[in-house]
Amino acid sequence: MNDMTYILAIESSCDDTSAAVLRDGVLLSNVTASQAVHEMYGGVVPELASRAHQQNIVPVVNAALKKANITKERLSAIAVTLGPGLMGSLLVGVSFAKGLATSLGIPLIEANHLQGHILAHFIHAEDEEHADPPYPFLCLLVSGGNSQIVKVNAYNSFEILGQTIDDAAGEAIDKCSKVMGLGYPGGPIIDRLARQGNPKAFSFSKPNISGLDYSFSGLKTSFLYFLRDHVAENANFIEENKNDLAASLEATIVDILMKKLKMAVKETGIKHVALSGGVSANTALRQAFMNMEKAGQWKIYIPKFSYTTDNAAMIGITGYYKFLDKEFCPMDKPAYSRTII
Ligand code: KG4
Numbered sequence: 001m002n003d004m005t006y007i008l009a010i011e012s013s014c015d016d017t018s019a020a021v022l023r024d025g026v027l028l029s030n031v032t033a034s035q036a037v038h039e040m041y042g043g044v045v046p047e048l049a050s051r052a053h054q055q056n057i058v059p060v061v062n063a064a065l066k067k068a069n070i071t072k073e074r075l076s077a078i079a080v081t082l083g084p085g086l087m088g089s090l091l092v093g094v095s096f097a098k099g100l101a102t103s104l105g106i107p108l109i110e111a112n113h114l115q116g117h118i119l120a121h122f123i124h125a126e127d128e129e130h131a132d133p134p135y136p137f138l139c140l141l142v143s144g145g146n147s148q149i150v151k152v153n154a155y156n157s158f159e160i161l162g163q164t165i166d167d168a169a170g171e172a173i174d175k176c177s178k179v180m181g182l183g184y185p186g187g188p189i190i191d192r193l194a195r196q197g198n199p200k201a202f203s204f205s206k207p208n209i210s211g212l213d214y215s216f217s218g219l220k221t222s223f224l225y226f227l228r229d230h231v232a233e234n235a236n237f238i239e240e241n242k243n244d245l246a247a248s249l250e251a252t253i254v255d256i257l258m259k260k261l262k263m264a265v266k267e268t269g270i271k272h273v274a275l276s277g278g279v280s281a282n283t284a285l286r287q288a289f290m291n292m293e294k295a296g297q298w299k300i301y302i303p304k305f306s307y308t309t310d311n312a313a314m315i316g317i318t319g320y321y322k323f324l325d326k327e328f329c330p331m332d333k334p335a336y337s338r339t340i341i
Contacts (some may be wrong), residue, residue: 005076006068006101007323009316010061013085013113014144020312021068025320027125029067030306030313033060042184043174050088052155055338057096064312068273072104079319080110081116082329082335084145090335091267098331107321110329112339116314117141117276118152120307123317133272133301140261142285143277143327144170144185147214147257149264152274157320161264162212169253172216174225176249180238190246191283197247199284202226204252212267214258219252265298274301280308 004023011018018032033056038044065072080097083090100107118139122132133139133152134144138161141148147164167175170187176195177186182193205222207215227245228235267272275289280302292298307313 005320005323006070006074006319007077007079007109007316008061008064008072008075009079009111009312009319010057010093010097011043011113011116011310011312011315012053012057012089013081014085014089014125014310015049017053017060017313018310018315019057019061019063019064020316021070022313022320023068023145025124025317026273026317027123027128027313028069028318029313031060031064031067032127032311039184042178044086046086046088048205048263049086050092050264053089053092057092061096061100064074072100074230075103075104075106076327077107077319077323078104079111079315079322081113081315082110082333083113085335085337087191087337090337094335102331107323107328108331109327110333111315111318111322112234113310113315114141114146114148115156115158117143118150118158118274118309119155119321120276120303120314121274121317122155123303123307123313127319128280128304131301132303133274136270137272137274137301138261138264138268138270139274139276140280141276142169142257142279143280144168144174147216148210151268151270155318156325161268162214162260162334164214164216165209165217165219169214169216169257170277172220173249173253173279175220179224179227180242180245182242185278187279187282191281193243193246194250195205196282197243197245197249198299199247199251201241201244202248206250206252206256207333214256214260216253219256220245221281223249250282250284254282254288257285258288271298272301273298276303278309281305331338331341
């Protein structure tokens with residue numbers, strides 16, 4: 001008899017095919033295949049992403065089961081990202097999860113990708129010791145598709161206090177990196193260059209919108225015009241200044257993110273503050289969080305790098321909590337491309 005809970009989690013919402021296995025909520029494996037095919041296009045090409053997921057899904061799931069040292073017959077349930085994301089990408093993971101759950105006669109659990117990013121703070125592998133944020137806490141969720149300040153009341157109760165009204169922070173970084181002629185995704189490249197640059201070398205426009213919402217499209221346009229004007233005078237401007245450009249862009253984005261987050265802390269009085277999503281890998285943003293903790297202002301929660309970008313471990317921990325609450329997903333529930341948590 002299988003008295004332990006084994007959950008297989010699958011994430012395929014964008015361009016990473018990922019599978020994880022958890023035993024009683026403890027992470028045993030987390031295997032991700034990234035898709036290099038998009039680099040030459042400067043962004044994710046949805047059709048190519050779906051095809052790559054098709055190729056990757058079986059080997060990635062097999063590798064996750066093997067690393068966890070279990071066979072699929074021992075699984076108690078399968079958790080899968082139902083949305084939001086690219087529909088063609090989601091369909092690969094969702095169809096696979098439904099097929100496998102049906103054939104094994106075990107429940108399917110739906111996970112929301114954004115909920116997963118937030119619950120990444122609760123992932124524990126066997127040898128990982130860290131404090132979980134206590135409820136309620138604030139979470140700055142910053143990725144390629146989202147920039148939100150979320151009040152997290154419980155694993156399944158969220159209030160969006162503020163969010164971007166146009167581009168996401170990661171999207172802005174990626175687009176600015178593209179106009180500089182750097183590779184894709186731009187975030188890690190800008191981060192690397194910024195470490196050698198002066199964050200005060202250049203200044204770019206910051207949004208002036210009320211409340212806790214964000215806006216990044218003005219910054220993107222100001223960056224574009226700034227480069228266009230300087231390149232007209234000096235064709236080598238970008239190459240000669242790329243470190244300072246990256247550092248100044250990064251500093252502007254971090255300032256914008258932190259300003260509203262500080263306002264949210266002030267308004268709610270909640271001082272436990274977490275950082276989630278792909279952009280949370282950013283060195284300057286992590287440093288800004290650490291500075292707030294050092295100054296005695298906040299207690300901060302920053303996930304391991306491997307749990308910041310898209311991964312199935314975060315879907316697994318979401319699935320585990322839902323499993324405990326017996327919150328299962330009907331097999332005819334479709335994937336969805338857009339939603340908020
Ligand atoms: O969460 P994620 O992997 O995918 C989405 O769900 O969007 O986030 C990807 C985003 C991309 O925009 C990428 O450029 C950005 O996260 N990113 C970074 C860094 N690493 C990834 N941005 C800034 N600094 C980084 N080190």
